[in-house]
Amino acid sequence: MEWECLSGTDSQAPLSREAWSKACRFHPLSQDQVLHEVKNKVSLAGRPIVLLDLDSTLYQVEPRSYQILKEWARSSESQAFPKVQGAFHRFLESHVGYSVQDTLSQLGIELNHPEGAGSYQSSKQFWSDRFFHNEWLKWDRPYPGAVQYVQALHGLGAQLVYLTGRDEERMREGTVANLARDGFPWGHSSTQLWMKPSKIMNDLVFKKNAAERLHSLGVLIASFENEPHNVAGLQNLYPEAMHVWMDTLCSDHPAPICQGLYRIQSFELF
Ligand SMILES: [Mg+2]
16 A cells, blocks of 8 residues: 555645645644544544654654754864854754754854855764764653643553654663653553664654554554654555644655644643
8 A cells, every 4th residue: 555645636746844734634623622532532432542653743852953953063073163153152942943954044054155064964964873862862852731631542541652763772762761751651551662673764664564553453543743744644544543743843755635634733732
């Protein structure tokens, strides 16, 4: 099966983030209504499953990038880029975007200038060497309301599958420590953490293969995911479930246009 969405718009080319969110038709429900509807469906189902992505879905990862890039600006590796180092004196967590490139642009660094281009290569490498490692995960923060909401789903009988593109070898220890630290349901027979067995595995392929295994656990009621191509793929595999796009940060990886997704920006109930 193709990892695309059942949208009836197959003839349209996949779109990147801005264009994708504008082209998709989302259910016209408020965040409150979406979150209540998922709870309602969980409470009514037998063997309900909820799929939960971690990065930029349950967890805000900007603090992790912020700490890494601050460290780069203090390191010997940034010394070749004095103007960029100067720009980092006003670096705030709110400047952090999806990518290092987005972040440097937010700081006003022109990437088409030699110093800007060189600083991008250097800081991107520094960031990549650290972002996917246990020791930096401690900086992640759950989005407002996420812990309480996931606890409520678990209390209603949902089996929780944390499905993440993080890999086992470099990130399991820190991931588990954070789930426990933050109070997400964890350590029960009804909670599972599915991670990539290898860092070189493609995220999309991993999530597709993992999602196909859900059939043996029960009935998928809802998924929560920030990446358009992943949420589109989940909708394709499980068209009867609610697929909730977490509208936070996402990649520019093209995704097929979808109809009937749900959309939230946090887990706060009002
Ligand atoms: Mg994510």
